[in-house]
Amino acid sequence: MVGHDPLSTRVGNALFEVAGPQLTTRFRKEAEDETMPGDSVLLEGLPGLQSNAVFFLNLVPWDGDPDGVAVQVLRMGINTILSSCEKKGFRSVALPVLGAGMALQFPVSVVERVLMEEVYVFEEERVGITPFLIHIVIQSNDEERHEASDVVQTDKFTQKVRDPESTTMRLVLLGKTGAGKSHLGNTILGEELFATYPSPNSGTMKCQTETKTVSGRSITLIDTPGFFDTGRSEEDLKPEIMSCMTECAPGPHAFLIVLRVDKFTEHEQAVITKIVQYFSEEALKYAVVVFTHGEQLEKEMKIEDFVSQNKNLSDLVSKCGGRCHVFDNKHWNNNQPNNYRSNQFQVEELLKTIEKMVVEKNGGYYTNKMLQHVETAIQKRVEHIRHSMPDKTAEEIRNQAKTDVCNSFLTKLTGIATGALLGAFFGVAAMVGLAVTAMNNVMLMNAVKKAPALMGVSSAAAGEAAVGVAGAACVAVAAAAGGVFGGFIGNEAANDAKSPSDAAQRACEAIVEKGKSLIRFK
Numbered sequence: 001m002v003g004h005d006p007l008s009t010r011v012g013n014a015l016f017e018v019a020g021p022q023l024t025t026r027f028r029k030e031a032e033d034e035t036m037p038g039d040s041v042l043l044e045g046l047p048g049l050q051s052n053a054v055f056f057l058n059l060v061p062w063d064g065d066p067d068g069v070a071v072q073v074l075r076m077g078i079n080t081i082l083s084s085c086e087k088k089g090f091r092s093v094a095l096p097v098l099g100a101g102m103a104l105q106f107p108v109s110v111v112e113r114v115l116m117e118e119v120y121v122f123e124e125e126r127v128g129i130t131p132f133l134i135h136i137v138i139q140s141n142d143e144e145r146h147e148a149s150d151v152v153q154t155d156k157f158t159q160k161v162r163d164p165e166s167t168t169m170r171l172v173l174l175g176k177t178g179a180g181k182s183h184l185g186n187t188i189l190g191e192e193l194f195a196t197y198p199s200p201n202s203g204t205m206k207c208q209t210e211t212k213t214v215s216g217r218s219i220t221l222i223d224t225p226g227f228f229d230t231g232r233s234e235e236d237l238k239p240e241i242m243s244c245m246t247e248c249a250p251g252p253h254a255f256l257i258v259l260r261v262d263k264f265t266e267h268e269q270a271v272i273t274k275i276v277q278y279f280s281e282e283a284l285k286y287a288v289v290v291f292t293h294g295e296q297l298e299k300e301m302k303i304e305d306f307v308s309q310n311k312n313l314s315d316l317v318s319k320c321g322g323r324c325h326v327f328d329n330k331h332w333n334n335n336q337p338n339n340y341r342s343n344q345f346q347v348e349e350l351l352k353t354i355e356k357m358v359v360e361k362n363g364g365y366y367t368n369k370m371l372q373h374v375e376t377a378i379q380k381r382v383e384h385i386r387h388s389m390p391d392k393t394a395e396e397i398r399n400q401a402k403t404d405v406c407n408s409f410l411t412k413l414t415g416i417a418t419g420a421l422l423g424a425f426f427g428v429a430a431m432v433g434l435a436v437t438a439m440n441n442v443m444l445m446n447a448v449k450k451a452p453a454l455m456g457v458s459s460a461a462a463g464e465a466a467v468g469v470a471g472a473a474c475v476a477v478a479a480a481a482g483g484v485f486g487g488f489i490g491n492e493a494a495n496d497a498k499s500p501s502d503a504a505q506r507a508c509e510a511i512v513e514k515g516k517s518l519i520r521f522k
Contacts, residue, residue: 082134175226253286
């Protein structure tokens, strides 16, 4: 629909011919206010249609950028529609080649790629087990669409089975400075590969990755800077978080949350809060709590007994599936394989725990959309480097690709983060950290809604749940919507930036100017 008109596209008019005036009447009732790019309107039970429901979705017209604003809104739309269908209990959904009509003018190949990628993401992240059929509707006489679909499906299948590091377990060490992460990494790998420091207030400052075979298993360990480092702000940690993401892409098989046996204060609890903040609560389903300084345990006491004495610890370990182990990097360096107080014994038990967890998850690893985007970017960069530097080894090529992607994403991350923050402010209804409600300025909100730059077009099609062209709403409050578009604006502004600081400045200026234009428009 163009603006707020469900009849602004050929598909919308075709549906109107079947359903009649009820379509527009129901649309006005369900939509209420004007829709913005990223909004969806679900109409159920329209007369004359074979489908039970139709989604009308608001998209941004094709802007010429295969990874730009229009495509990002399209991704949101597909993802939210699929999620909505599952929540509604629909058994199937028909997705046309969204946006490839005259109104939106997306290239067919771009739409096919985005459709297939988002369907695969939905499949991997889906919680429900009820069968759900997804139809991708292609006109039978459209050779271009058939060819694009074949290429995308072949490429996606190849990408899914050719993980170059599929035989290696990727493990991320998390915890605060002084917990013993680097010592633990050396103990697991059986070699002094990670630098260690005597002071509890000093430690790892940069992400470091090491790969080694341990008892016949290929292990990649990513050591990370400690949370709550003295003198380091969260902004300082962002480059290392980005580095960690590129190093463990497409996702880690396990997070090793490292804590000391002798300490579990509010600071340790805050570490867990930070981990959830950066990696989501889903990460805990792929986590193992690993305690260091095991010599502090009472004689004959096992780590499970120690955990049971502290409710906070017990709750944490429970969220991690009951998985916990204990080491002592100083006192347990004996080679007694069946001795509980032996690092060799604990390493073997830890790796068995991780292997069991991986098997239970059908060989899966923790991932999210960010990690998937990172891996996709790495794969693209790998192909580019392989063609331009054919003499490099596969390992050298991937390492170079990870470095390039890390630098590129870090620059864009600065723009997106700054843009999202300022965009939330201009979205008016924002809540920042559940503590501060941003300015609830109805006049500014109306200006945002009426801004021509933010208006999109869409159409609709049919299935059990039919989906019209759009970016589906992934948030329910204006603040979040503002944040999304602020992020888009910030991202676009940061595209040509040469450094993170340059990106931040460009993003900030772009959002401020957008805000001024919205106020002038009103």
